[in-house]
Amino acid sequence: MDRQDIRIRTASVEDAEELLAIYKPYVEKTAISFEYDVPEVSEFRRRIAHTLEKYPYLAAERDGELLGYAYMGPFVGRAAYDWAAEVSIYVKEDKRKLGVGKCLYQALEAVAKAQNILNLNVCIGYPDQDDEYLTKNSVQYHGHMGYQMVGKFHNCGYKFGRWYHMVWMEKLIGVHVDRPAAVIPFLQLGREVLEKLGVDVQENR
Numbered sequence: 001m002d003r004q005d006i007r008i009r010t011a012s013v014e015d016a017e018e019l020l021a022i023y024k025p026y027v028e029k030t031a032i033s034f035e036y037d038v039p040e041v042s043e044f045r046r047r048i049a050h051t052l053e054k055y056p057y058l059a060a061e062r063d064g065e066l067l068g069y070a071y072m073g074p075f076v077g078r079a080a081y082d083w084a085a086e087v088s089i090y091v092k093e094d095k096r097k098l099g100v101g102k103c104l105y106q107a108l109e110a111v112a113k114a115q116n117i118l119n120l121n122v123c124i125g126y127p128d129q130d131d132e133y134l135t136k137n138s139v140q141y142h143g144h145m146g147y148q149m150v151g152k153f154h155n156c157g158y159k160f161g162r163w164y165h166m167v168w169m170e171k172l173i174g175v176h177v178d179r180p181a182a183v184i185p186f187l188q189l190g191r192e193v194l195e196k197l198g199v200d201v202q203e204n205r
Contacts, residue, residue, distance in 0.1 A: 118174035
């Protein structure tokens with residue numbers, strides 16, 4: 001797949017059904033997600049809408065097909081953590097290792113910088129040994145994308161009858177100064193700013 005064919009655009013609640021179809025296998029067949037049950041479409045819509053109140057929710061698209069999505073959310077949630085955000089990404093099962101994730105992460109990072117966010121954090125399930133539900137690939141991938149390991153919580157996730165660790169990785173994307181600029185909510189960035197960052201603004205369908 002030519003990465004130039006991949007369009008990164010804003011997602012909306014109208015994409016919920018297609019995005020949930022991408023997420024569903026991660027819940028049902030892997031420990032990449034620690035959820036046990038696939039959410040209802042209505043719940044997925046609620047999650048998207050809640051995210052967009054402050055953070056980006058981006059989709060990768062090619063010829064009208066959604067290939068994956070990525071979004072940010074609050075890190076811990078207290079005011080002092082405002083300049084840090086947790087990132088999540090999911091790519092369609094048959095579209096992995098084609099550059100979709102990299103395109104999404106590059107766009108997400110550009111948007112985060114425009115919002116004045118300084119730290120990106122990611123929470124990753126981590127096995128002692130690779131198995132059919134979870135491998136160490138995500139940690140290796142995030143390392144390739146510039147994230148550093150910062151912490152490990154032992155045997156804190158139980159799924160498919162097995163215990164899994166959880167690790168945190170982080171990437172610093174800005175300078176930490178005495179008086180940081182306020183974080184700008186995603187929807188306040190505006191179409192012109194987003195398009196300069198390579199993110200198309202999807203009109204409501």
